[in-house]
Amino acid sequence: MRFRITMLMGILLALAAVYGATEETPLLAHSPTASKTQVAFAYGGYLWSVPRDGGDARQLTTGGHEGLPVFSPDGKWIAFTGQYDGNVDVFVIPAEGGEPKRLTWHPAADVAMGWTPDGKRVLFYSGREAYADFDRLYTVPLDGGPADILPMWRGEEAWFSPDGTRIAYVPNLLWQTSWKRYRGGQTTPIYIVRLSDLALEKVPRENSNDSHPIWFNDTVYFLSDRNGAVTLFAYDTKAKTVKQVVENKGLDFKSLSAGPDTLVYEQFGGIYLFDPASGKSKKVSIRIAGDLPATRPHYEKVGDKIKNAAISPTGARAVFEARGEILTVPEEKGDIRNLTRTAAVAERDPAWSPDGKSIAYFSDESGEYALHVADQSGFKTVKKINLGNPPSYFYTPLWSPDSKKIAYTDKRLNLWYLDVDGGTPVKVTTDRYDDPTSGFAQTWSPDSKWLTYAKLLENHLRTIFVYSLESGKESQITDGISDARYPVFDKGGKSLFFAVSTDVGLSAGWLDLSSFQHPVLRSVYAAVLKKGDPSPVEPQSDEEKAAEEKKDSGSGDKGKEADKNKEGEKGKEDDKAKEGEKGKESEKKESVKVTIDLDGIGQRIVSLPIKAANYVSLDVGKAGTLFLSEIVDVPRFDGATPVTVSKFDLTTRKTEAFVSGISGFAVSANGEKALYHLGPGWFIAGTAVVVKPGDGALKLDEMEVYVDPRAEWNQMY
Numbered sequence: 001m002r003f004r005i006t007m008l009m010g011i012l013l014a015l016a017a018v019y020g021a022t023e024e025t026p027l028l029a030h031s032p033t034a035s036k037t038q039v040a041f042a043y044g045g046y047l048w049s050v051p052r053d054g055g056d057a058r059q060l061t062t063g064g065h066e067g068l069p070v071f072s073p074d075g076k077w078i079a080f081t082g083q084y085d086g087n088v089d090v091f092v093i094p095a096e097g098g099e100p101k102r103l104t105w106h107p108a109a110d111v112a113m114g115w116t117p118d119g120k121r122v123l124f125y126s127g128r129e130a131y132a133d134f135d136r137l138y139t140v141p142l143d144g145g146p147a148d149i150l151p152m153w154r155g156e157e158a159w160f161s162p163d164g165t166r167i168a169y170v171p172n173l174l175w176q177t178s179w180k181r182y183r184g185g186q187t188t189p190i191y192i193v194r195l196s197d198l199a200l201e202k203v204p205r206e207n208s209n210d211s212h213p214i215w216f217n218d219t220v221y222f223l224s225d226r227n228g229a230v231t232l233f234a235y236d237t238k239a240k241t242v243k244q245v246v247e248n249k250g251l252d253f254k255s256l257s258a259g260p261d262t263l264v265y266e267q268f269g270g271i272y273l274f275d276p277a278s279g280k281s282k283k284v285s286i287r288i289a290g291d292l293p294a295t296r297p298h299y300e301k302v303g304d305k306i307k308n309a310a311i312s313p314t315g316a317r318a319v320f321e322a323r324g325e326i327l328t329v330p331e332e333k334g335d336i337r338n339l340t341r342t343a344a345v346a347e348r349d350p351a352w353s354p355d356g357k358s359i360a361y362f363s364d365e366s367g368e369y370a371l372h373v374a375d376q377s378g379f380k381t382v383k384k385i386n387l388g389n390p391p392s393y394f395y396t397p398l399w400s401p402d403s404k405k406i407a408y409t410d411k412r413l414n415l416w417y418l419d420v421d422g423g424t425p426v427k428v429t430t431d432r433y434d435d436p437t438s439g440f441a442q443t444w445s446p447d448s449k450w451l452t453y454a455k456l457l458e459n460h461l462r463t464i465f466v467y468s469l470e471s472g473k474e475s476q477i478t479d480g481i482s483d484a485r486y487p488v489f490d491k492g493g494k495s496l497f498f499a500v501s502t503d504v505g506l507s508a509g510w511l512d513l514s515s516f517q518h519p520v521l522r523s524v525y526a527a528v529l530k531k532g533d534p535s536p537v538e539p540q541s542d543e544e545k546a547a548e549e550k551k552d553s554g555s556g557d558k559g560k561e562a563d564k565n566k567e568g569e570k571g572k573e574d575d576k577a578k579e580g581e582k583g584k585e586s587e588k589k590e591s592v593k594v595t596i597d598l599d600g601i602g603q604r605i606v607s608l609p610i611k612a613a614n615y616v617s618l619d620v621g622k623a624g625t626l627f628l629s630e631i632v633d634v635p636r637f638d639g640a641t642p643v644t645v646s647k648f649d650l651t652t653r654k655t656e657a658f659v660s661g662i663s664g665f666a667v668s669a670n671g672e673k674a675l676y677h678l679g680p681g682w683f684i685a686g687t688a689v690v691v692k693p694g695d696g697a698l699k700l701d702e703m704e705v706y707v708d709p710r711a712e713w714n715q716m717y
Helices: 010-014 513-517 556-590 709-716
Strands: 030-034 038-043 046-051 065-071 077-083 088-094 110-115 121-126 136-141 158-160 166-169 191-194 199-202 210-216 219-224 231-236 241-244 253-258 263-267 270-275 280-283 298-301 306-311 317-322 325-330 347-352 358-363 370-375 383-385 394-399 405-410 414-419 426-430 450-456 462-468 473-476 483-489 495-501 523-528 605-607 615-620 625-631 643-649 654-662 664-667 673-678 681-686 704-707
Touching: 030 263, 038 065, 038 270, 046 065, 065 110, 088 121, 110 158, 121 158, 158 210, 166 210, 210 253, 219 253, 231 253, 306 347, 306 664, 306 673, 306 681, 317 347, 317 681, 325 347, 325 358, 347 394, 358 394, 414 450, 426 450, 426 462, 450 483, 462 495, 483 615, 495 615, 615 664, 625 664, 643 664, 654 664, 654 673
Parallel strands: 030 065, 030 253, 088 110, 462 483
Antiparallel strands: 030 038, 038 046, 065 077, 077 088, 077 110, 110 121, 121 136, 158 166, 166 191, 191 199, 210 219, 219 231, 231 241, 253 263, 263 270, 270 280, 298 704, 306 317, 317 325, 347 358, 358 370, 370 383, 394 405, 405 414, 414 426, 450 462, 462 473, 483 495, 495 523, 523 605, 615 625, 625 643, 643 654, 664 673, 673 681
């Protein structure tokens, strides 16, 4: 069941609420309707009326969300669509205002459209009896009672002929109202049906988007984009001809209705009256001054409004983007911290540095997006880094392991990196095509000197590349005849893991929407980076170890004493040796150097003993551990496809289930913790054992931000 959210939901309506608005200010008033003397419209989530000559508007409703007003033929009533108690229904109020009267009671959304010519029944559409995603037309008595269904098998926007014998209607709403010049299979025609015998007449068109049919005398007026911008057209039901009646070189007309002697339409938040006799339009000057609660600054819970998330390097905290703010949440103890506190600014895509000191994110504080780096405590001055021209939208910031550089992408399909301490952004590469199913998925090498990523070739298959920061050159790793994605370096810098599919088929092109749901199988491979290094899965063999011969240590007490002395000396030596080994390990960890011998690397790619599945990402945990995220079902367009994460151990070469049914997953820099999204909650869990659902839940019900609607509007518009 669909309905026009822009007309029903108060959030978008509230964005229009500006005290003391005048005719010079676009009001974002919409869905106008006219009587002999008044114009009623929706504004700020409520219904208002103003004299047709203009002036001060009067608020007619309050509470709930109201929209789509329609005057009755005699001008005494206004039918509208209201949402007071969580359900969308048809209501009426007296034209001068008063208590709303509810006419429909079905759980499905009922959307008011008009009246029968005698003014005794209200016309509306609803999906209450539809067996699929469409609506049908109904009428309901003004005095209350059951609704009657009209005989057409589907219908949305509609208007009766003056004698009530016919109806002009749109069978389906435009599925993407913001898609300009859409000419696909879901364009919207206008049909005219004679109700006595269902004889059908089609308003002539060439696959244009026609909407809002209004019957005025012998003419059906409607809005159409057939000549460019949406404007007003007229269909003569006798001559069977269509003509454009208003020339529009500006923004689209958004809605259309009628009164006894006039048409009324909306353009750019303004309301205009059209006189069919003269063919001229006149703007209605409207002044609004009202107590609109939607404009009041307030605190708001945002635990259910998280857009992007990341985990701190040890998993002690998680960082979230929620309603344009960046907040960190403790795993268990401590307070939630809002690092930004900027109602007038949108901050997005937080990333926590591996050294734990900083959090990077993108901010539009200056009017264009820049990279901001804040201290994780929230107390120090924020470093602001200009990302150069031309301005763009930026995404997926990723810190290097040494916490000195950040790699990121932009809307022009470029991959970049920069030095956080004042370096100029460096373009790494540019992708060929936009692919909503997968991007670069860039990751860093452990020594921060290489980037790896997946890039599309001309054949629409992704291929694994590596980029050397020292030479500034990229090199192809896989052959390009299979689809390779999600590259990640192992912790020791010896291998590069990635997933490969040979049945990606039609889903790679993204030319047909149905192909996106083509099931895909991917196998996991490892490329041995340096010549001479062993395979991470070289053959294993159980061998018997021969026992060592014991030497005679003497006899009696003297022998025992000697043994004790030897054991003591050996213990001291062992302690020293352990300390030395720890030092060497620490030194080795700090001095990991990744060497990639490109010559013959294709011959050093080995298959890992992991079942083929529809993997959608790979993550490395602690040394020798690989996390694999897969979707069991085909992808869904709403992004709600559940993900199952498994853990593969290179030592045991076994895979075990880790967590399932989630929609987001990230491993901490030290590999010991993971952040995941399950249902409405976010969780932090250890990576050593299988996750128990519900363990490690973060207290997001305490997450709130300060909301200043006016400041937000300045940022948005």
